[in-house]
Amino acid sequence: xxxxxxxxxxTALSMLAVTGxxxxxxTIATVxxxxxxxxxxxxxxxxxxxxxxxxxxTLEENVLRQRVTTDITTRxxxxxxxxxxxxxxxIWGKNGWLVPLNGLSAEYDVDDILPAMSGxxxxxxxxxxxxxxxxxxxxxxxxxxxxxxxxxxxxAPTWDFIRKAAAAMTDRANEINGICLxxxxxxxxxxxxxxxMSNSFGARWFDEDWNAQFDTDEWAxxxxxxxxxxxxxxxxxxxxxxxxxxxxxxxxGKCGMWIDATVAASxxxxxxxxxxxxxxxxxLAPDNGLGKRSNWLWAWALAIPSxxxxxxxxxxxxEWATSKGYIELVAENEGWANVPPGARKSLYDNPxxxxxxxxxxxxxxxxxxxxxxxxxxxxxxxxxxxxxxPEFAGIATEVSQEFSAAYAGQQTVEEALEKAQAIxxxxxxxxxxx
Amino acid sequence: MAxxxxxxxxxxxxxxxxxxxxxxxxxxxxTILTSFKTxxxxxxxxxxFLFFDWTLENYAVVQERSNYGRFLWNSIxxxxxxxxxxxxxxxxxxxxxxxxxxxxxxxxxLWMLSTKMLPAVGVLYPIYLIFIQFGLLDSVLGLxxxxxxxxxxxxxxxxxTYFREIPGEILEAARMDGASLSSEILYVLTPMAIPGIxxxxxxxxxxxWNEAFWTLNLTAAKAAPLTAFIASYSSPEGLFYAKLSAxxxxxxxxxxxxxxxxxxxLVRGLTxxxxx
Numbered sequence: 001x002x003x004x005x006x007x008x009x010x011t012a013l014s015m016l017a018v019t020g021x022x023x024x025x026x027t028i029a030t031v032x033x034x035x036x037x038x039x040x041x042x043x044x045x046x047x048x049x050x051x052x053x054x055x056x057x058t059l060e061e062n063v064l065r066q067r068v069t070t071d072i073t074t075r076x077x078x079x080x081x082x083x084x085x086x087x088x089x090x091i092w093g094k095n096g097w098l099v100p101l102n103g104l105s106a107e108y109d110v111d112d113i114l115p116a117m118s119g120x121x122x123x124x125x126x127x128x129x130x131x132x133x134x135x136x137x138x139x140x141x142x143x144x145x146x147x148x149x150x151x152x153x154x155x156a157p158t159w160d161f162i163r164k165a166a167a168a169m170t171d172r173a174n175e176i177n178g179i180c181l182x183x184x185x186x187x188x189x190x191x192x193x194x195x196x197m198s199n200s201f202g203a204r205w206f207d208e209d210w211n212a213q214f215d216t217d218e219w220a221x222x223x224x225x226x227x228x229x230x231x232x233x234x235x236x237x238x239x240x241x242x243x244x245x246x247x248x249x250x251x252x253g254k255c256g257m258w259i260d261a262t263v264a265a266s267x268x269x270x271x272x273x274x275x276x277x278x279x280x281x282x283x284l285a286p287d288n289g290l291g292k293r294s295n296w297l298w299a300w301a302l303a304i305p306s307x308x309x310x311x312x313x314x315x316x317x318x319e320w321a322t323s324k325g326y327i328e329l330v331a332e333n334e335g336w337a338n339v340p341p342g343a344r345k346s347l348y349d350n351p352x353x354x355x356x357x358x359x360x361x362x363x364x365x366x367x368x369x370x371x372x373x374x375x376x377x378x379x380x381x382x383x384x385x386x387x388x389x390p391e392f393a394g395i396a397t398e399v400s401q402e403f404s405a406a407y408a409g410q411q412t413v414e415e416a417l418e419k420a421q422a423i424x425x426x427x428x429x430x431x432x433x434x
Numbered sequence: 435m436a437x438x439x440x441x442x443x444x445x446x447x448x449x450x451x452x453x454x455x456x457x458x459x460x461x462x463x464x465t466i467l468t469s470f471k472t473x474x475x476x477x478x479x480x481x482x483f484l485f486f487d488w489t490l491e492n493y494a495v496v497q498e499r500s501n502y503g504r505f506l507w508n509s510i511x512x513x514x515x516x517x518x519x520x521x522x523x524x525x526x527x528x529x530x531x532x533x534x535x536x537x538x539x540x541x542x543x544l545w546m547l548s549t550k551m552l553p554a555v556g557v558l559y560p561i562y563l564i565f566i567q568f569g570l571l572d573s574v575l576g577l578x579x580x581x582x583x584x585x586x587x588x589x590x591x592x593x594x595t596y597f598r599e600i601p602g603e604i605l606e607a608a609r610m611d612g613a614s615l616s617s618e619i620l621y622v623l624t625p626m627a628i629p630g631i632x633x634x635x636x637x638x639x640x641x642x643w644n645e646a647f648w649t650l651n652l653t654a655a656k657a658a659p660l661t662a663f664i665a666s667y668s669s670p671e672g673l674f675y676a677k678l679s680a681x682x683x684x685x686x687x688x689x690x691x692x693x694x695x696x697x698x699x700l701v702r703g704l705t706x707x708x709x710x
Contacts, residue, residue, distance in 0.1 A: 027655050032669040037499065055655035058666035063650055070558060070651060076566050078654040189670070243671050248477040251673075261671065273474050273673070 023051040024313040029068050030083040031300060032058050034266075035133050035340045039321055042329055046320045052313045061188070072097050072305050080310045081317060084129060084303050086120040086371065090388045092303070093123035099304040099311055101127045101318065108319050112344050117299050120371045120382075129301035130322040133263070134342025136285075136365035137196065137295045140250065140268055141257040143281040145169045145176065149256075156284045156293075159200065159225065162257065166233035169256030178233030180255035181226070183407045184242035187393050190407075191400035192296060192385035193259075198222040200287045200294040204375040205387050205424070210433040212424035214399075214417045223406065223413045230407065239407035251275060259285055261298070262365055265358035266337060282361040284368065290376045296385035297369035299343065342366050395427045462686065468679035469493070476676040492680035500663060502684060509659035509688075511574050512649070513642035516581035517635055520589045523582075525631075528593035529619055533602055543594065546587040554584075554647045565652060572654040580652065581642045589638055596630025597623065633699050636692070643689050660685040 030036045036058070043054045057079070059067060068082045072092060084092070092098050104110050110118075110127070117131040139157065146153055149168035154161065166178030182193040195205070203218035213219065230238050233256075235249055243260060247267055250258045251274040258264070271277040285295035302321060304314045320326060324346055330339045336352050341362055347353050348363045374384040381387035386396065399420040406416035428434055468476050470488045478486075496502070531539045561580065562571075570576030600623065608622040624631065646661040653662055664685050667678040693700065 029654070032666055032674070033672050040499070057654050057658065057662075059650070059662070060665050060668035061670050063665050063668075067651060070562055074559065074562050074566060076562060076571055078571050244669075244673055247673055251474070252477070252479055254479075263671065267672065
């Protein structure tokens, strides 16, 4: 063998060794929804570009939450990247459980992330999670039924209009319910909806001294309005309906209106799954003229738990998955309607995306939500459909159970609010807020 | 006349047994049927029973998205390992309780059973920390040990019940013939208790196969069994019922087949000692 050949083989072997030494296998915990599953399909593109492999742990949202919380609080190190939301990020960032996402490349263009998203995923001005997709909530309605009822949906309706329209669209004989809303217990289900709705009625969870506010007129008005409207025009058993139950009803043509996550727009307009795909219109979530709408803000984002041995590779993955390039990759293969929405400004400047029917309303909804100023009266917490404090998930789950019991007629609204007040005050006192 | 009454009763009893059996089996049947529907058909109202366009699309999607073989292998290793390990520990324990009981045997048996009443989540953090300390997170070995410990009270109780049916005189005779303790258990007691041991094995294998709390909380990518495979298709934001049903069918099929072939043993084991 000549010297040249020996040198060549040695160099090739060294390069392989170096590549092998740098190549990592990342374990990523994620949630089972359409956009995340799509991302898994394109992982090969990341592996091709960086040499790193990826192992996915896909779980149902509530299981995922419990699983990653256990792991991060014990520093278990089971995952290199975790999919978390706007609720966890500031709390975990404050506790030092997440790696700050500093030093992202210029090509990544961190300033392109929508301010509402980067604000909700930061603590003390530092970004701790990169948004994979973002969502707000809005009104999805049946344009044909609205027309039949002789009404026109404004772009920014009020709750009074929604109630009137719901009553006009209800046709019990044909199983059409004027409005479908979440009533299911759970802080992320009915709890999220009623909290966002209460903001538009002037209610808040806590005053500036962390006192519970369920004994106020604003909360009584919210619950009485919700229950009254649902009894007039909602589907039977609405107290146990969550996102999926309402999606199913809407897709089968049994709802005149549905106020829920903007991400639902792609489901209800998909002709393969929805019988009303070509009859859907969109509007902003309603308000009451008090300066706050009833839409929420949420993002599924990727974060790196502190203590991972694979921080650099994990950052590379996050840059890839939340980049403009990834959006283009999906658009190229699956069309612009299927790209992850709500995270980047540039997506909404893209002329191709402007043709997607729900794009503008999604952006308008996201832009009209401010987690740092979500209530009419001042409040001490960040968050729209939640208060970003560790105790909130537990308290709100119990409170939403009381509310659901009131919707189901097992107790009165007044009783539910009294219990909510007691539960919340007791928990806040025990947690040392008062 | 008397024969007519007996025949009528038999027919009624058979029909009632079938009706109850079908009622219990219906959720599984519905899951299997849904797995052959499209997502739109899966949520159709009124529900579609048999007359829909049958499709294998969901199975193709699940097969493409998940490494079913790895989940299946982990389930077999974890359920099989924990059951065998449990039996090895439980046979001597049940022997001592059945044949050489002490004053406190009944208390010990009740105490063992009482550990099953503790909500699993109550010990999640201590066990998680122990797993981190010993490097057992996301390992088949760690889960095998945990599931063995969880099912051990049931295994001991079942074996204790079977052993009590075996006359102690036979073991005494073996001892008189010079059998050592290990020979007595291995060559005399175990062969006589084979039906009981087999049904204990089967029941505990099924329990370990279906265990979903520890298997979800102590695994990530490497040791995740079929319970994690099912959990990956459940979603509160999106209607994926047909795919979830396909994944569920694939997960329960092996245990369904095993249960079908060994139902005689299972029923005999579960009703053993019930009637005297």
